[in-house]
Amino acid sequence: MFQETTPALPATADAEPGHDESRRQFIHHAGRGLLAVGVASALPVAAAEAAAASADAAAPPVSGPLDIKLPALEAPTDPKGAQPFNPDAPERRVGYAIVGLGHLTLNEILPAFGQSKHAKPVALVSGDPEKMRKVAQQYGIKASSCYSYQTYDQLKDNPEVEVIYIVLPNSMHHEFTIRGAKAGKHILCEKPMAVSSKECEEMIAACKKAGKKLMIAYRIQYEPLNRMAQQAVRDKTYGKPKLIQMVNNQNQAHDQQWRHKKALAGGGSLPDVGLYCLNTTRYLLGEEPTEVSAQIYTTPGDDRFKEVEENVTFTMRFPSGVISQCMTGYGTFNNKSYMVHCEEGTIKMDPAFTYQGLHQERVHAPKGKQLKETPNDPQKDQFALELDHMADCVRNNKTPFTPGEEGLQDQRIMEAIYQSAKENKPVKLPAVAKIDAFRGSPPQEEEA
Template sequence: MHSRRNFLQQIAATAMVLPFMSLPGWAVTRRPKEGKVLRVALMGLGSYANRVADAMKSCTKAKLVGVISGTPSKITDWQQRFDIPAANCYNYSNFDRIRDNPDIDVVYITTPNALHHGQTLRVAAAGKHVICEKPMALNAHEGADMIAACKKANVQLLVGYRMHFEPKTLEIIRMRNSGEFGKILFFQGQCGFRIGDPTQWRLNKELAGGGSLMDIGIYAINGARYMTGEEPLWVTAQETKTDPIKFNAGVDETIQFQLGFPSGAVASCLSTYNMNNLDRFFLNGEKGFAELQPSTGYGPIKGRTFKGELTQPHMTHQTVQMDEMADILLAGKQPLVAVNGEEALKDLKIIDAIYQAVKTGKKVNLA
């Protein structure tokens, strides 16, 4: 594990020094030709990449065509499992060569959080679109840098917000937009689980950038925004740590945080690595309510409103996400809830503010 951490940290360090290329414009706002699919390379072949790859077997608009990994045995295995040609296989040292590969449109980055920034800069410099897992970066400064790099390279930056395409979630947003809940008063987001292996990268400050807030709490942050339809003005937060050995300095175990919105609505949220059975969103308005439980897991999502049970069919989140992202990148489709870098930057600014509120014990203004 120690050698793997060193290896990943070396990747992050070397990723920062590569220059940008001058690239021609991309026709990303035109309708794709009949039958055109988004050709995807996955970077970082861990458990979530496997989930995405399996889900993409059912996609009609996106196809897995390439891989990037620091482990040769994984590349060999993926070649066999997903029929990936050798010409589309890269490691962390040579993946800049994708600039010369016309058979890859986008790279989906699923590596540890600390690597997202440098790897995004390199992919953008190679002239490929980027899909980055959340959190997009370790902080808002890195996130803004990633957005600027992709704009400079004239490529698009999307973030893996799969819940933005989930049918029951979208139905609640539709109901809110149509005024069925009336004035929104309150949101509650509870996100957490008891984390296992104490040596995993999620509990390594240098690779994760934090603890539960970076991994699971971001769902409550993002959910508070898309469920209320507002951007918060202020945040307060409190941290609880019962195991300072497992959750060492800079790795949060449990954080409770509160958000205030322009309309007067408030949010009360919890993020934890020390409690199971926490995956619930609740939205309350003057005329009615909505509840999702589970709210952000891989599914099926279950929910109800004051009008009854939500019955939209379950679809594999990553299948829907990748087909929708194909439409965004190839056809210029605008999703109901944004999934671009600017959307992710808003979450990062709130994360920064939450950590500041924990440190200072004071309300932090976001305006």
């Protein structure tokens, strides 16, 4: 039988680099800590709770960001690990009201708040009270902060709500943006912005009149891998870009969903999935097209496409000479990809537009030997990035990177695409000399 003893730590242990004093003391006094735990466990529960409450009351509030840093665990030659998540304290986050509880909201947007640093859901708006009641319970939203489409305007009396996120059929964006601005709230609106240029202009005017910000939810412009592709294009990493191919196809379910009704959707594949091809090309280049030409084809007898188009192909010409060929459809197997062909290499994204699992590959031939490089994907939640950018703009009075003017420009180009297909000839567009002419403040690059 023997008695176990704890050897004393060497004096040099306290001088270990990169560790804060409290951590050193904890390690140094680990044996004493075990004894303390035993003593503390013997305290009456009421006394322990009183001590904890007293400590909370005495703790001074933290001023400034709650940014906690940790020393690196990796050698400089290894990939860098992530720093702590560092979200804002709940009372500092920007409160959102989510309007519409369909697939996108329930599958992507509401879960994204769990990855958000600066935003929180505080209110819901829906036409289905029972579903809304369940969702409110899931996300800890008060029953008093649940509204119908008829009581939507009462959001003006809810001080917790600073931003309204509109996730409704396209034709409803106009009405609920204007009503939201009149209620004194900032607006984040899903794309496409509206179903006509006139509606887009009225939405912009309403938000400006109310002194409120308007952002369109172009998530690709906030996603890290697409931002890397844009940087490579803008930096001419592989020489000048010359040709771009964009594809966004999916096979729609055979049901009478709102996307198949022109009164709700405004159009078919073009404003829904084709918009990604249009907007991402503009985003990568920073230029605006000077001419579009297009063709539309819809399979006869397919009940899904009685009111809206099935397939659209369109070509855009840009001032630098770049030609972008785009294909979008509602009746083929899922394909969401693009390629930017430059003088000395090609940047590929496949998939490019999905919510998760994006992949980038760069093909080039330095010294005559072909190489394929794959940048690491930071795997950020695209919707959380959008939510946080809008929150940052609200808190710091910035113009969103994708404001209403960005949505209006896309709508004008889509109208030219429809015109070209109808007239079977190219359509000229007004020249825009400025790079990123319709964008606002770039999103803040946060440490991984």
